[in-house]
Amino acid sequence: MAKTPLQFRHNGRDVAIFVDGGMNLLTALRDEVGDHSPKFGCGQGGCGCCTVLIDGEPALSCVTLAETVAGKSIQTADGLKTGPELHPLQTAFKENFAAQCGFCTPGMLMAAKALLDRNPDPSRVEVVEAISGNICRCTGYEPIINAILAAAARRAERRA
Amino acid sequence: MLELRKDIFADERDDNLKEIGKPTQRQDMLGHVTATSTYFNDHKLQGMLHLKVLRSPHSHARIRRIDLSEAERHPGVRRIIRGADVPRNLNTLLSLINFGKDDEPTLAVDKVRYKGEPIVAVIADSQREAFEALAKIRVDYEPLPTVFDVEEAMKPGAPVVNETYPKNTFTYHDIYDHQKLRFGDVERGFAAADHILEQRYQMSPIEQAHTETNGSIAAPDTNGRYVVYTSTQALFFSLDTCAKILDVPSNTLHFIGGTVGGGFGGKVDTVTEPLSILGAMLTGRPVRYVIEREEEMIYCAPRGAERIYIKDGIARDGRILARQFRCFFDSGAYTRLSSYAVVKCAAHLPGPYTIPNVSADVYCVFTNRVPATAMRGFGVTAVDFAIECQMDKLAHLVGMDPMEFRLINAYRDGDMKAHRREAKNTALIECVQVAAEKAKWPIRDEFKRMSSRKDGGGARAAIPPTPREPIVVNRAPGQQRTTYDRPAPPAPEPLRSPPPPSPPSAPPAAQPSHGAIRFSSVFGARRR
Amino acid sequence: MPVTVKTFANPTEAAAALSSDRSARYLGGGTLLMRALNEGDVSIATIVRLEDRSLTQVRASGARITIGAGVTLVQILRDRELSFLHASARLIGGPAVRTSATVGGNLFAPAPYGDLTVALLALDATVAVMSGYGARDIALEEFLSSRDRSPGALVLSVTCDRPATPEAFRFRKVARIKPKGASVLSIAASLPAVGGRVSNPRIAYGAMAPTAMRAKAAERALEGRTLDEAGVAAAVAAAAEGTAPATDAIASAWYRREVIGVHLRRLLLGQAG
Numbered sequence: 001m002a003k004t005p006l007q008f009r010h011n012g013r014d015v016a017i018f019v020d021g022g023m024n025l026l027t028a029l030r031d032e033v034g035d036h037s038p039k040f041g042c043g044q045g046g047c048g049c050c051t052v053l054i055d056g057e058p059a060l061s062c063v064t065l066a067e068t069v070a071g072k073s074i075q076t077a078d079g080l081k082t083g084p085e086l087h088p089l090q091t092a093f094k095e096n097f098a099a100q101c102g103f104c105t106p107g108m109l110m111a112a113k114a115l116l117d118r119n120p121d122p123s124r125v126e127v128v129e130a131i132s133g134n135i136c137r138c139t140g141y142e143p144i145i146n147a148i149l150a151a152a153a154r155r156a157e158r159r160a
Numbered sequence: 161m162l163e164l165r166k167d168i169f170a171d172e173r174d175d176n177l178k179e180i181g182k183p184t185q186r187q188d189m190l191g192h193v194t195a196t197s198t199y200f201n202d203h204k205l206q207g208m209l210h211l212k213v214l215r216s217p218h219s220h221a222r223i224r225r226i227d228l229s230e231a232e233r234h235p236g237v238r239r240i241i242r243g244a245d246v247p248r249n250l251n252t253l254l255s256l257i258n259f260g261k262d263d264e265p266t267l268a269v270d271k272v273r274y275k276g277e278p279i280v281a282v283i284a285d286s287q288r289e290a291f292e293a294l295a296k297i298r299v300d301y302e303p304l305p306t307v308f309d310v311e312e313a314m315k316p317g318a319p320v321v322n323e324t325y326p327k328n329t330f331t332y333h334d335i336y337d338h339q340k341l342r343f344g345d346v347e348r349g350f351a352a353a354d355h356i357l358e359q360r361y362q363m364s365p366i367e368q369a370h371t372e373t374n375g376s377i378a379a380p381d382t383n384g385r386y387v388v389y390t391s392t393q394a395l396f397f398s399l400d401t402c403a404k405i406l407d408v409p410s411n412t413l414h415f416i417g418g419t420v421g422g423g424f425g426g427k428v429d430t431v432t433e434p435l436s437i438l439g440a441m442l443t444g445r446p447v448r449y450v451i452e453r454e455e456e457m458i459y460c461a462p463r464g465a466e467r468i469y470i471k472d473g474i475a476r477d478g479r480i481l482a483r484q485f486r487c488f489f490d491s492g493a494y495t496r497l498s499s500y501a502v503v504k505c506a507a508h509l510p511g512p513y514t515i516p517n518v519s520a521d522v523y524c525v526f527t528n529r530v531p532a533t534a535m536r537g538f539g540v541t542a543v544d545f546a547i548e549c550q551m552d553k554l555a556h557l558v559g560m561d562p563m564e565f566r567l568i569n570a571y572r573d574g575d576m577k578a579h580r581r582e583a584k585n586t587a588l589i590e591c592v593q594v595a596a597e598k599a600k601w602p603i604r605d606e607f608k609r610m611s612s613r614k615d616g617g618g619a620r621a622a623i624p625p626t627p628r629e630p631i632v633v634n635r636a637p638g639q640q641r642t643t644y645d646r647p648a649p650p651a652p653e654p655l656r657s658p659p660p661p662s663p664p665s666a667p668p669a670a671q672p673s674h675g676a677i678r679f680s681s682v683f684g685a686r687r688r
Numbered sequence: 689m690p691v692t693v694k695t696f697a698n699p700t701e702a703a704a705a706l707s708s709d710r711s712a713r714y715l716g717g718g719t720l721l722m723r724a725l726n727e728g729d730v731s732i733a734t735i736v737r738l739e740d741r742s743l744t745q746v747r748a749s750g751a752r753i754t755i756g757a758g759v760t761l762v763q764i765l766r767d768r769e770l771s772f773l774h775a776s777a778r779l780i781g782g783p784a785v786r787t788s789a790t791v792g793g794n795l796f797a798p799a800p801y802g803d804l805t806v807a808l809l810a811l812d813a814t815v816a817v818m819s820g821y822g823a824r825d826i827a828l829e830e831f832l833s834s835r836d837r838s839p840g841a842l843v844l845s846v847t848c849d850r851p852a853t854p855e856a857f858r859f860r861k862v863a864r865i866k867p868k869g870a871s872v873l874s875i876a877a878s879l880p881a882v883g884g885r886v887s888n889p890r891i892a893y894g895a896m897a898p899t900a901m902r903a904k905a906a907e908r909a910l911e912g913r914t915l916d917e918a919g920v921a922a923a924v925a926a927a928a929e930g931t932a933p934a935t936d937a938i939a940s941a942w943y944r945r946e947v948i949g950v951h952l953r954r955l956l957l958g959q960a961g
Contacts, residue, residue, distance in 0.1 A: 020286065022691030022725050022735060036202040037195035041371045042453035043726035045719050049371060051784055058784040063722035065715060067693055077195040090193040102192030103371045103421030114783065132868050133782015137371050137422045288690065291728035452727060
């Protein structure tokens with residue numbers, strides 16, 4: 001099968017891979033780059049487990065044609081830590097018991113990051129809307145919403 | 161936040177406990193938030209192939225012919241697996257504990273019994289090539305009459321779904337087509353009752369909808385073994401099931417489970433491993449079989465629909481005098497765990513209430529639907545829904561408050577339960593009282609003073625006279641030998657006169673079996 | 689056949705590639721096409737992409753607004769000139785879907801999806817389509833009735849009315865899951881008023897037919913009326929006329945026909961849903 005070269009920035013590093021025609025970004029990240037943090041839940045863009053950031057905007061990697069991200073900057077949950085230090089969202093999820101099976105967690109974290117990067121002090125309604133494209137079958141969502149609000153509050157404290 | 165009602169059963173509490181009553185962080189939470197928790201699919205194996213199955217578009221059909229010639233020639237296709245390639249192509253999940261007969265093929269051969277049943281498996285270099293090859297497979301079907309209703313399936317002349325069970329009901333103890341519970345005499349109870357209420361409850365099948373779909377990756381490993389990364393909830397069950405289906409010693413297989421992306425019962429059925437391992441065996445390469453989302457929602461096992469008839473006789477003071485159940489569990493085309501669900505249901509009746517006369521007949525019925533399996537309290541949750549709706553209706557019938565009505569009928573410590581066991585550590589009364597308090601639902605003082613530890617036992621501890629019913633024997637007793645059993649002992653010399661028939665309830669002695677002793681509740685025989 | 693991706697810089701070439709190859713599909717935001725590929729649709733072997741900046745432009749100078757087919761829903765939401773479309777765009781997908789979902793793509797979304805198209809239909813939209821015959825404008829209604837029969841057509845832009853006042857254009861989406869979920873039904877209504885009476889109303893429904901549709905009987909019954917209980921009664925009574933909703937996982941056809949009048953009435957009277 002003919003392969004197309006593809007270069008982009010992945011969690012701050014330049015990567016270069018080859019993709020099959022029609023390959024989606026999720027498969028490219030998992031099978032070619034080796035980043036298993038975005039997950040396959042549906043292949044329909046309906047569950048949000050594959051959520052990544054493309055140039056800072058939330059996107060569903062399973063319905064994104066891999067080739068379209070040439071030259072762009074991709075961020076995944078794998079890149080949230082700074083060295084060994086957890087991102088405030090990761091700490092907040094941990095402290096608020098915002099995961100059980102953990103499968104939706106990488107996507108939730110990226111959807112939350114997209115929100116807080118643009119809107120550092122969201123209302124509860126805005127948090128709910130930010131994760132409205134992410135399905136969780138375990139927690140009932142409340143701990144996740146609390147975690148995101150807690151992360152925003154802690155950041156506000158630090159800035160104050 | 162969590163509120164612990166330490167005032168209830170205070171004298172039985174031990175607050176010196178290290179873990180109970182205290183919040184504890186999950187041991188895998190750090191893995192979850194750093195996306196390092198490893199799910200089955202988080203492995204990249206060199207040269208991995210992709211497996212997809214062809215599924216029947218018919219609910220019931222004979223397979224006349226399967227033409228794989230074009231598909232086999234498709235670029236990228238490494239191997240196509242048919243039913244004839246599966247070493248032991250008939251299995252049932254609970255055969256590992258000698259419960260039930262092998263009734264389900266891994267790949268259908270002469271017949272399909274539900275829409276979505278797998279027929280062949282294509283293994284190709286890429287997912288796209290597997291899909292393309294699937295589109296080139298030609299199957300000639302001869303559609304057969306279907307049955308989708310549990311009661312229709314039990315009528316004489318109904319289409320036979322599964323030839324292993326020709327009357328479309330699972331067989332218990334070799335001769336019974338249902339689970340039976342009898343305690344006291346419901347007909348006398350109904351005769352003494354002031355009101356009778358008979359209702360029908362119908363559940364829908366329910367999909368577990370775990371966010372991660374079923375799947376596995378199997379690969380040849382060192383020393384002739386196969387490593388299998390799997391999403392299963394039942395690691396050892398799946399390993400032994402695969403050893404049986406593939407006819408290999410179980411130490412050939414190295415199953416690695418780990419974090420499951422949600423199960424809820426939808427990953428207990430050993431869904432993908434037999435084919436991914438067989439694929440690895442036949443191609444000599446790693447093989448990945450992941451169920452797609454639509455496949456999962458439509459064709460993978462839900463919890464089966466249940467039809468529940470409850471007939472109650474009730475006195476005007478609110479005491480339930482007699483309760484009779486007829487329940488029909490829709491197992492779909494194959495047994496899976498529905499046989500066990502029925503046992504759990506029967507064991508749960510008549511609910512947490514002391515009722516002097518109880519009768520239940522619970523059936524596991526086969527229809528041309530997707531086979532049913534476990535989901536969140538299967539066997540119990542649905543019948544509880546029916547029971548509690550019934551309780552509300554009964555309360556309304558006698559003009560009582562529904563909470564107080566439940567408190568009157570609740571079981572108490574020392575009562576005899578319909579299963580002839582003494583009720584111990586009951587707590588329904590306290591649960592209802594706290595629920596009423598939280599909901600600000602007023603109940604009268606005398607009901608607030610009730611306790612699980614008061615007013616039980618005494619006359620309520622007696623086992624009432626229970627009329628015997630004639631046993632209806634559907635077929636001659638026998639013990640089906642499964643291919644998983646060790647070889648039978650050599651046949652005895654033929655006798656001059658025929659030996660007397662063995663009693664139906666005693667299983668044949670001294671037959672080696674796997675783990676049967678531990679699961680005595682399934683057989684109903686207590687081994688004390 | 690393996691999938692090939694072809695990227696063009698101008699619409700004529702892209703349209704030619706689409707019409708000459710039965711296995712070719714156009715890639716808008718990807719929510720429909722990539723899903724089909726993921727699920728094993730082997731009838732798609734060529735992906736046609738168009739990198740043309742005019743596709744992502746909005747021209748909002750006159751009484752009618754032209755929106756490039758490649759404009760995304762998040763782009764609409766961040767554009768104050770398009771505030772009349774925010775009610776419909778905000779309720780589509782989640783934030784990540786809105787990042788890539790396009791105006792052009794929404795025209796192809798099957799029922800019960802396609803809520804932006806419902807809004808555009810009520811705004812007297814036309815569609816600029818490039819085909820083998822060159823570019824032409826066709827009424828959105830005509831486009832929708834023939835869209836499945838002309839797979840080679842390439843949508844370049846959509847042009848619609850700019851409502852005179854915010855109250856003159858209303859949108860409502862009825863869904864079981866909030867804030868976003870697939871539609872039980874959606875309603876868009878353009879209600880210009882002359883002397884306190886509705887003049888030339890346009891009412892469009894989503895999920896009440898195989899594509900977005902105009903509720904012409906309701907429109908006729910609303911012409912010249914006031915937007916009060918008595919004035920809307922005839923339109924509400926005619927609400928379900930001409931509808932052919934499907935029974936799907938979201939709702940039954942019966943239920944949709946039962947409640948369309950209830951929701952139309954609430955929309956016309958400005959009541960909460």
